[in-house]
Amino acid sequence: MDEQIKQIAERVRGLRDALGLGIDEMAESCGLASAQYAAIESGECDLSVSSLQKIARHFDVPLDVLMFGEEPKMNAYFLTRRGAGVSVERTKAYKYESLASGFRNRIADPFIVTVEPKPEETPVYFNTHAGQEFNLVIEGRLLLNINGKELILNPGDSLYFNSALSHGMKALDGKTVRFLAVVMQ
Template sequence: MAAKHTPGERIAELCKTYGVSRETLSERSGISTELIRRIEEEGHIPDLAPLLKISRALGVRLGTLLDDHEELGPVITRAGKAGEAARFITGVPEAAKDDSHKGLIFKALAADKNSRHMEPFIVDIEPDAEQAKSTHEGEEFIYILSGNLALEYGSENSVLHEGDSVYYDSIVPHRVISADGKPVRIVAVIYTPV
């Protein structure tokens, strides 16, 4: 199967290949049929939690929805080149993206690695980024490169600063936003079990 260019196109192609209806995918993933429709037809990019749930429901890893091709050996991402590997901005159709858009901007660090179970990203969190708390299976590790990050984890709230890190279970409802209305840059590694 040839790789598509957006997560929505890949989801639609996988559903067609596997004979999975949108309703069945919704039931298996716990994601509404309306959100799946928006992802497939409008190019809407939700946060990672719905994409993780959809990938699990389809029996593929998250990278299958994000990658163009796969490398068997090590994948090296040179300084300043993470954005060239893969990039998406949550909540924004591909056609509407431009440099003026604010949000959570994910830059994949190992987009081409074959059969990986970790998804490493550099994430730029703009001051006006908004996202609901998400929950999904797996674990996450975050390291703050710059700025001040507000982490909401279950009923706990923490502020992390440059050089701080956090490791947590993703099944607990969580979200990350700017703590002080200024941009934040983090390294985020998401692990999902096989």
């Protein structure tokens, strides 16, 4: 996991270097705090997909290039076989498997997200990003907190929401949760 985060950090730093921008300029142009952006480049902290998405969209770079180091090539269709999507494990608790990494100019980013259980007292990590999000639970039970409202989703349950609202999730019952997440802007 740490190696993947460091590789993402190197790609983000490489983008900034290619653009000839300083850390403060890069952060400001992407709507991120300088400290938040510097933490992304350091590779020593958790990376949010939404922060990477902000950077990618601002500079018109495919999210896959930053996350996976691969340039999308297809523009008619892209097939992802079960379990064969390009994946990145951001933290020990979250793994993202891209389901459309090879499709160019897509308007949504679909992922299979795997959330590992944490000790009950572990706080929920919250995130916000532009756009909308759709989540469909495949297995396990998921606690999803949106703007202070706690919702429990069971297999087959789905939720569509404004992702600019503060949201966070947690696996329940000490079991792994897998869900389909589609992030749109």
